[in-house]
Amino acid sequence: MSAALPPYTVRVSSRARHVRLTVTARDGLVVVVPRGWRGDADAVVASKREWALRALAQVAERRAVHAAGPEALLPDVVDLRACDRLLEVSYVCGPGTPVARERAGQLVVTGLDDATARLQALRRWLAREARRALVPRVWALAEAHGLSPSRVRVMRARTRWGSCSAHGTIAISHNALFLPPEALDGLIAHELAHLSVLDHSPRFWAHLLTLDPEAHTHRAMLRRAVHLVPPWADE
């Protein structure tokens, strides 16, 4: 049994309150444990073995894609699942900094033949789409539940889908555009629930389930949805 466990390291963190697993390109699989923890790290990894193997495979795939250079990252299609829009991408050489524009159901990147600059143009376009599509969606769901965030914004974040500050600012990652609509609404409900309860206590879950009865399903969908974010959208 233990032979099948992926390799991992243990890191003691003075800020950690619970044992958790992380996977990053730099450190691989890490078991983060609170100071003075006396548990069995092998058992922790064994209990999350499938998740860890999947996360490690994703990291390896991402690293391989990035190693191939910016040219290899340029997409042929962009699938904004959240808005049910599938766009073909074409690249047109021209003078000046590349700009991405939608034209008749296509995404056209016009400008210098420079892969890095074209990727930047696509990311700027993604940020604009996120502001246009995600911000009104948060406000609409907030209104439907009679809630009022102090501010709604989009953010560039790879590791988090969303956040809610103590001041009531809700931020949604640009990458949420790649989520299926029901997972996006689940994410928004989750952040809206944080307007009342900031932590993830049982009280939070009880409140969230009143906003989103499918919250547990949506949470699981979000966990598995990282692979829906195409590598070009990463910073």
Ligand SMILES: [Zn+2]
């Ligand atoms: Zn949360």
